[in-house]
Every structure is written in structure tokens, then in C-alpha cells.
Amino acid sequence: MRKPQILEAAAAVITERGLSNTRIADVAERAGTSAPAVLYWFDTREQLLTAALIADEEDFAARVGARLESASSAAEKLMLLIDATVAEPRIDLWIELWARSLHDPEAARERLRRDRVWRSLFAEVVVAGRAAGEFDAGVDPDLAALSIASFMDGLSVQMTLRDPAITPELMGDLLVAHAESILGARISGALDAEAVGA
Amino acid sequence: MRKPQILEAAAAVITERGLSNTRIADVAERAGTSAPAVLYWFDTREQLLTAALIADEEDFAARVGARLESASSAAEKLMLLIDATVAEPRIDLWIELWARSLHDPEAARERLRRDRVWRSLFAEVVVAGRAAGEFDAGVDPDLAALSIASFMDGLSVQMTLRDPAITPELMGDLLVAHAESILGARISGALDAEAVGA
DNA sequence: GGGTACTTTGAACGACGGTTCAGCTTTCGG
């Protein structure tokens, strides 16, 4: 069962050469096999590419979701989410997925599904924080999630494209400020505070 | 001199079929000419595509810039910028340009240049509004511009990809709220106010 | 140790589409 290796190889190649420049042979080589072998597992190149994008996305969300378990307060969870995004700007693949979604219904459907999962991570945190009295009681979780996640996307694009106007620290600061303004709460320092305090 | 027509046709085809699916023949057909004729004006397909993306972008910025002239207050200008973006979601081409920038230095350079122009529209408005006492005196124009423009990008992506969670009105509201929070000023209603008042 | 299903391979096919090219038409200055 080489499917996982192939998907991983595909994600790597896509990151490196771009979606449209990714050839089956490239993926095969990186996975240590041959082009027809790849096509044995995936009926077509299109399928392979879409599957790779989605698999990578699922991977990331799962990893981040796991990290959230260890956090105690909602503020800390939020900081973790921001941190993870700033530290690991794998927006490369998102941009490719977006571009693909524009003209591939299958990709569009999947990207919507994955985005919902991603945003629900935020929404859950907001719900928890609201219940715990950490955040404003009047905040709409879904709206807050949409707002924060969208801001993240926009900033990530600039970061990934190496805009000199933005640095990881700056991106983090802007996100924190935005979240605090929306949620009516202080969250910056939640990470250190947890480590120091308790 | 058919260059303009060809560029226009190219932008249309790219929007419709996506960058990587755009064939020279498609562009030629839409421009009412032949593939070799297109290649007469542009040495290569790559050049054509990059040029088309940039030309379209320049076009949009110029159009919006012109509209700004007519506004009197900074708040109104800001509302116009938000309005223009919400109303005309041509992020399609931006996404394509982003994806291309990931692996094409030429595209990356151009996209950076164009983004600077776009953001400077915001920065100038902030400077003016600050001078006029409309906005907080402590606001950093470039930072505010980066923040607002990035948020716009993120939201536009969701809009363009037809995320059911977002509507034009909602997008406008979120942007206005964000801008107001950053600038410490009320800008919503600036458009109507101008029309009614004065 | 033979059968069966699964996996992989090398080689070749075939289409698509960018690019080239030789020549035709048009424009325009003198």
C-alpha cells in the first residue's frame, strides 16, 4: 500500500514546482517508483493532485487539533492556532487549491469541506471561551471564526509571497490584535502565562 | 496595434478557464485572430499570461483610483475602496497571480509591485484622514493599509470561492468594523452621509 | 509448490498545443 508515500511525494512536488508543473513522473521519482505505478493507485493525474492537496490539509488540521488538546484556556488555544499558522506557512498548497477550485468543482467541494473543519476549530474555541467568561458574551462564534480565519489567510498570502512589509512577528501581532478586538478580551501572553503561572 | 485587445481577451480567458488551461488558441479566437498572430506580439505563452494578469490589475487600480478623486472625506474614500472590492470580486485573477508567483520570479516581482500600489491607495487615505483629524493620530498608515488590504484579500477569497458563509453585505460589514477598530473612527455611513449632507 | 490476486515494470501510443516558418497582404513614405 504505497498510497500514503505517493500522496506525500505529490504534496512535496506540488510545493516545489507548482500544481500545473507537477508531472506524474516527478511524483513517481520522489516516491521511489514509476509513473504507471502511480497511475495504478490513482486513476488520473487530476485525481492524484486533488487527493494530495486534501490529504496534506487533513494532516495539518489533525496535527493542530491534537496540539489544542494540551491547552487549558480558550485564550491559550487561540494563541496556539495563531502560532501554528504563523510558524508553518503552508499556504502554498492552499493557494494552489484555491486556484484549482476556481475551475474544478470537485476541488471546490473539498476545499469548502476542509475550510469548514478548519474554521470550526476556531468556532469551538470561541464557544468555550464565551462559556468560561473569557470572551464577550455577545460574540457570534461562526462570525468570529470566519473573520479571524479570513484575516489569517490574507496575511499568510503576503507572508508566503515574501512581501518584505510583513514578518512572522508582525503577522502574529496583527492577528492577536484583531482577535482581541473581536472577542473583547486579552489573549496575548496566554501562552507564556500558562507556562509561568498555574 | 492589437496588443490591448489580446491582453483583454487573455484576461477573459484566464478568468474563465484558469491560467494553466488557457491556450494561446483560445486567446486568439476571442481576440478575433490566430495563434501565430498572438505570438507575433508576445514572444511566448508565459509572457502573454503574465502581461495579461498585470495589465488587468493596473486597469483595476487605475479605475478605482479615479473614483477616489470624487470623494471629499477620507472616510468616504475608504468606503469607496471597500465598496469597489466587495462589488467587483476579481480576486480570480489575483489567486492565479499568487499561484504563479510561487514559482515564477517575474510574476512575483510584478505582483509585489502591484500590491504596493494597491496598498498605497489605502495608506494615502489614512494619511489624509489622520491629517484631517478623522482618524486616530497614532495610526501607522502602512500598517493600517497592510492590515485592511490583507483582510480584504482573505475575505475576497471566501467570496470568490462561493463560500455560503459569506455574502457581500457581510463582507462589507466585517471590513468596515475592522477599519473602524484600527483607525479609531466611524466610517460606516460616510457614503450616504455625503450624498445626503453637504 | 501451484494458483490467485495484487503490484509493478518497460515500452509504446497518441494527443495536445506551443512554436516555427515561408510566404501573403497591407500600409506608407518617397
Added chain:
DNA sequence: CCGAAAGCTGAACCGTCGTTCAAAGTACCC
């Protein structure tokens, strides 16, 4: 008119993959 430059055309060329296929391993079960 003439000739040269500019603009364009149809047709062909050709490289690049995605994909197919027949045959060869490989693993596993009875």
C-alpha cells in the same frame, strides 16, 4: 508606382507528458 517594413496567415513540426498494455514479479493461502 515602388519597395520596404509591419502585421498576419495556414500549415506543418515536434517535444512533452498522460495514459495504456502486455508481461513480469511478488506475496499469500491452501
